[in-house]
Amino acid sequence: MATPHSAKRQRTTSPLAHQSRVLVLSHPNTHHHTGHTSSRDSSGEKPERTMAILTYLAKLYPVSHGLLQPPTPPQVVFDSNPPRAQLRDLWRVHDVEYIGRIIDQTPKCGGRSRHFSPGRAGVKTTFLSPGSTEAILRAAGAVTTAIDTVLASDSNITTAFCVVRPPGHHCGWSGVEPLDTDIDLAQGFCYVNNVMVGAAYAVHEYDTRVAILDFDVHHGNGTEGIMRRLLSTHPPEIPFPLLFISTHQYSPGFYPGTGSPHPSSSPYSRHIINIPLARGTSSAEFRKALKEQALTALRDFAPTLILISAGFDSHAEDHVGDLDLVDEDFQWISMVCKRIQKKIVSVLEGGYLGDTSESCLVRSCAAHIKGLLDEGEDSSKVGS
Numbered sequence: 116m117a118t119p120h121s122a123k124r125q126r127t128t129s130p131l132a133h134q135s136r137v138l139v140l141s142h143p144n145t146h147h148h149t150g151h152t153s154s155r156d157s158s159g160e161k162p163e164r165t166m167a168i169l170t171y172l173a174k175l176y177p178v179s180h181g182l183l184q185p186p187t188p189p190q191v192v193f194d195s196n197p198p199r200a201q202l203r204d205l206w207r208v209h210d211v212e213y214i215g216r217i218i219d220q221t222p223k224c225g226g227r228s229r230h231f232s233p234g235r236a237g238v239k240t241t242f243l244s245p246g247s248t249e250a251i252l253r254a255a256g257a258v259t260t261a262i263d264t265v266l267a268s269d270s271n272i273t274t275a276f277c278v279v280r281p282p283g284h285h286c287g288w289s290g291v292e293p294l295d296t297d298i299d300l301a302q303g304f305c306y307v308n309n310v311m312v313g314a315a316y317a318v319h320e321y322d323t324r325v326a327i328l329d330f331d332v333h334h335g336n337g338t339e340g341i342m343r344r345l346l347s348t349h350p351p352e353i354p355f356p357l358l359f360i361s362t363h364q365y366s367p368g369f370y371p372g373t374g375s376p377h378p379s380s381s382p383y384s385r386h387i388i389n390i391p392l393a394r395g396t397s398s399a400e401f402r403k404a405l406k407e408q409a410l411t412a413l414r415d416f417a418p419t420l421i422l423i424s425a426g427f428d429s430h431a432e433d434h435v436g437d438l439d440l441v442d443e444d445f446q447w448i449s450m451v452c453k454r455i456q457k458k459i460v461s462v463l464e465g466g467y468l469g470d471t472s473e474s475c476l477v478r479s480c481a482a483h484i485k486g487l488l489d490e491g492e493d494s495s496k497v498g499s
């Protein structure tokens with residue numbers, strides 16, 4: 116029987132079907148979003164982040180050279196030219212005027228970066244440079260392309276990882292998300308919420324049930340804000356098709372200051388699960404918290420697609436946060452997700468370069484892909 120969200124798009128064969136199991140998407144134009152010189156220090160959100168990740172993954176999963184086909188299909192394939200997102204895909208989860216301001220205020224070619232601060236004033240982490248609108252549309256376009264690929268009915272690429280920037284999970288409906296706190300929120304390097312664009316796209320185009328898992332060290336306040344807005348306007352007679360689970364550091368003064376659990380009496384509690392973690396949370400404590408507070412809900416929700424807000428600043432070596440996760444934790448949580456639902460689209464959020472050539476960011480991404488390939492620990496240790 117048709118529903119208001121009945122599938123409108125024919126699931127077609129992806130051109131990359133039958134080649135591999137994990138698709139890594141990126142676009143060189145995302146490097147043209149340069150932010151501002153003041154944010155391009157060792158902890159900044161800068162083009163070198165995604166460049167380093169892609170260089171590292173290319174070494175781990177080299178493309179075959181020459182004319183001969185490799186004897187076995189590669190486990191990982193790369194798509195570096197996904198199309199731009201359509202504006203209508205952004206408008207499902209963002210105010211039309213807000214998106215218009217991004218486009219209007221992006222400096223013309225050769226212009227200088229400028230601060231972009233929609234709504235309330237905040238810490239200056241959001242700057243528009245001449246390539247910003249292009250980067251933003253390419254980042255969101257990578258996510259919708261990834262969803263098209265993994266939901267293609269005969270594709271054996273069930274999993275994708277979008278190595279894109281700028282990140283998105285701090286961006287709400289109109290940029291800033293005050294939520295239930297009175298602190299003056301900035302956007303934390305985010306302009307468009309890539310994961311929520313993907314979630315709305317998947318529901319609208321494929322009639323899916325989407326679970327979003329966010330393991331960035333910071334609370335996905337923008338994602339929660341958009342979830343709340345969608346929940347508040349959703350017809351009660353139609354099951355709400357989204358679940359959001361966030362693990363994040365929650366300690367005094369730590370950005371963004373939101374992310375406390377919703378009590379069971381809250382209208383949000385069935386669809387927004389916040390798992391705040393104390394400073395210094397260890398690998399074992401992180402896994403225990405997820406097992407006790409999230410995995411049953413995730414299984415019960417029975418998603419037909421899992422989106423991951425993959426923030427690797429929760430690694431112990433990343434100096435932005437104070438959690439003590441290790442490479443293997445990103446492999447573990449990816450495997451757990453894969454065994455609940457094999458169709459996964461993961462999207463890069465935070466995670467920053469250190470001083471070493473093999474930083475925790477690139478190692479964590481490699482561990483994440485291993486987990487998405489369902490490699491590593493035996494099933495008895497996965498914690499199902």
Ligand SMILES: [Zn+2]
Pocket residue numbers: 331332333426428464465466
């Ligand atoms: Zn973060």
